[in-house]
Amino acid sequence: ILNVEQSPQSLHVQEGDSTNFTCSFPSSNFYALHWYRWETAKSPEALFVMTLNGDEKKKGRISATLNTKEGYSYLYIKGSQPEDSATYLCASDNYGGSQGNLIFGKGTKLSVKP
């Protein structure tokens, strides 16, 4: 059974703090790693898709890195703002091909206090 683990489960930070969380995924038959942001009462929204070992992606204050050999990815948020409060999901694609199945982690719930 393929499993994706995220840590921590939840995180409370002050506005302006930088933070990071981890996603561990199966490295066998790996195709890609997806990060999503899921705000309360909204749809999960795609942040990044990463495929290559050493990949680094950035969107504003949020960035992510990928290590496919050891099977982990980090998501970093620089200078957290209250609007960053959300659950951050990672999902591993270990199937590839046309079916598009992803294995989702349970998420890291981030709360940013003003």
Place this chain on the structure above:
Amino acid sequence: DVKVTQSSRYLVKRTGEKVFLECVQDMDHENMFWYRQDPGLGLRLIYFSYDVKMKEKGDIPEGYSVSREKKERFSLILESASTNQTSMYLCASSYDASLLGTDTQYFGPGTRLTVL
């Protein structure tokens, strides 16, 4: 923008009722998915479909069935709703990624189903 819509945001049903959850996407995506999300358990795949009239079981298909008669529409059916099916249900769609190797899933807003 990709749009995935679900028929209801909130739904309350009684035990034993037949329940239909509808999902429609407007981007001509081949793949469609139904998940349920429960506290502490994350997103769990119920069923998915990679083409019209095709369906595959996910991790937790028991108690559910699906229908995909048209490419844009994927329905989740609870034949006889039970209280343990109270959950948030999310629909998603994606392109056929066989040439790309992977593709982003686009999610609907979710249906919060309560079975009494």
